[in-house]
Amino acid sequence: MSFLFTRILPVRHRLLHDNLKIAFPDLHAKERQRIIRAMWEHLLLMGVEVALARRKIRDFNWTDHIQLVNAEPLLHLLHQDRPVILVTGHFGNFEIGGFSLGVLTYPSYTVARPLDNPFLNQFIKDFRESTGQFLIPKKGGSTETARVIDEGGLLALLVDQWAAGKEGYMVDFFGKPTSAFKAIAILALKFNAPIVVCHALRTETESAQFKPLHFEMHICDILDPLQLPPNIQNAKEVTQWFTHVLEASIRQCPEQYWWLHRRWK
Numbered sequence: 474m475s476f477l478f479t480r481i482l483p484v485r486h487r488l489l490h491d492n493l494k495i496a497f498p499d500l501h502a503k504e505r506q507r508i509i510r511a512m513w514e515h516l517l518l519m520g521v522e523v524a525l526a527r528r529k530i531r532d533f534n535w536t537d538h539i540q541l542v543n544a545e546p547l548l549h550l551l552h553q554d555r556p557v558i559l560v561t562g563h564f565g566n567f568e569i570g571g572f573s574l575g576v577l578t579y580p581s582y583t584v585a586r587p588l589d590n591p592f593l594n595q596f597i598k599d600f601r602e603s604t605g606q607f608l609i610p611k612k613g614g615s616t617e618t619a620r621v622i623d624e625g626g627l628l629a630l631l632v633d634q635w636a637a638g639k640e641g642y643m644v645d646f647f648g649k650p651t652s653a654f655k656a657i658a659i660l661a662l663k664f665n666a667p668i669v670v671c672h673a674l675r676t677e678t679e680s681a682q683f684k685p686l687h688f689e690m691h692i693c694d695i696l697d698p699l700q701l702p703p704n705i706q707n708a709k710e711v712t713q714w715f716t717h718v719l720e721a722s723i724r725q726c727p728e729q730y731w732w733l734h735r736r737w738k
Contacts, residue, residue: 475513479506484513485733492732496647496723511728514683515675519566522686526572527603529686535576539569540676543692547669550695551579556622556666560657561673562633562719563731568600569688570673571629575604581627584618586611615656622664630657632715635738644713647720651737658711667697668711670718674726694718 478484489512493505500508530538550557559581561567574581583601585608588594601608606629609617621628632653635641641652661668670693676684696705696714705714723730 474517475510478513479510488735489732492734492736493727495649495737496732497727508727509732512730512732515729516731518675518683518685519568522566523568523597523600525686526569527600530569530572530576532576532578535573538686538688539573539576539673540689542689544690546695547671547692550667550669551627554625556625556664557627558622558657558661558666558668559627559629560632560668560670560715560719561629562631562723563734564633564719564723565672565674565726565729566688567631567673568597570671570690571601571606572604573673573688573690574627574629575606578605579627580605580607581629582607582609582618582621583629584609584611584614618656619660622660622666628660628666632657633719633736634734635736642709642712644709644716646716646736649737653712653716655708655712657715658708661696661711662698662708665698667695668715670694670715670722672719672722674729691722693722 489509490502490505493500493508497505547557561570571581571583583606585601587610588597598608609621618628633646634654636652636654640654640656642655642658643650644653645651646653657668660666671691672693673688673690676687676689678684694715696711705711
């Protein structure tokens with residue numbers, strides 16, 4: 474199917490190439506094409522993994538499927554009486570990330586927009602809630618989001634979507650300005666909630682092929698508002714910080730990023 478979407482019925486062909494030209498301007502067209510096909514393989518495989526995860530990954534065998542990388546700082550934070558904000562992007566299998574937290578008995582709250590297809594939306598909703606992940610609607614969910622943080626909860630957010638108008642800060646992403654939502658950094662500073670940048674990457678075989686249902690949960694970096702470095706002192710600088718951390722991760726494995734979004738407008 475990835476060959477079909479790349480060669481026969483190229484889906485969003487121009488947008489994908491344009492995004493990769495911005496992110497990796499030195500890449501040859503053939504290399505961009507390789508990344509695009511690998512991205513489609515990743516996305517399609519992600520759907521299969523979501524369908525199988527509840528049956529395959531359980532509390533007694535999760536170590537057969539998930540390897541925690543640099544997780545000790547996060548686990549330390551989760552055992553304190555403080556709110557924590559997990560941020561990631563459309564990178565790796567982010568659905569497995571939230572699912573895995575529940576398997577590890579750390580239920581989280583996720584802000585998400587309902588999908589347009591009601592059957593697919595119900596399927597994803599059931600999957601997310603199967604291990605104790607609670608959903609907050611993106612539209613009209615600001616009060617609930619603030620309540621979760623105020624009560625010391627665990628909030629998980631995708632941070633790589635365009636934020637139009639006054640809702641966003643202009644930040645640098647792959648060397649080009651884009652808009653990022655303000656609310657994440659503002660909440661973190663207001664409630665002294667540490668921001669943890671993380672992702673769930675699918676592992677690869679020795680032949681560089683994806684290995685289904687096998688992941689590495691990476692904790693990339695942590696910013697604690699109680700210990701801000703001198704170069705990060707306000708909400709916009711916090712937003713730029715986690716945007717750069719996410720970018721650095723994507724550069725290591727661009728095949729597992731969703732280049733389908735209009736990230737730059």
